[in-house]
Amino acid sequence: MIPAASGQAPILANLLELYAHDFSEFHHLELGPDGRFGYQDLPLYWLEPDRHPFLVTMDGKLAGLVLVKRGPEISSGESTWDMAEFFVVRGCRRRGIGTEIAHEVWRRFPGLWEIRVMESNRSALQFWERAVSAFAGEAIASVRVDKGAKRWRVFSFESRRAA
DSSP, X not given: OEEOOGGGHHHHHHHHHHHHHHHTTTSOOOOOTTSOOOOTTGGGGGTSTTEEEEEEEETTEEEEEEXXXXXXXXXXXXXXXXXXXXXXXXXXXXXXHHHHHHHHHHHHSOEEEEEEEETTOHHHHHHHHHHHHHHHXXXXXXXXXXXXXXXXXXXXXEEOOOO
């Protein structure tokens, strides 16, 4: 996982298109007139200090992205970290890279975390349950939260800085 520079925004934008395409199976997303889903908050990751964009690589090749921000979408805790977006391309999944990257993120950004997953995204829900529980060293149950028309499962835990 490497921090993404502002010059790499087009790479992140391309990966976000793949992510949105995958995600459109679980959540209604509309293509714009340009044939792209778009991600309007992407420029904020180089403008706001509590946003952090990363590129994920595997065997020296691009494999995904991670967008981290402070300030959760579900609770009101301004100091809580949020895994805003997390994507591993299909060809790299089920090899442990997702769990490895998630754990690296949590060690890099110690503090309170909320991981939110759309309840309809069963495979992601299983992934996050395993990844969070492995990191915490104990089973961490998710809590169901309805926000607007969306139904989420939210995992809350604390990460400590690596020694």
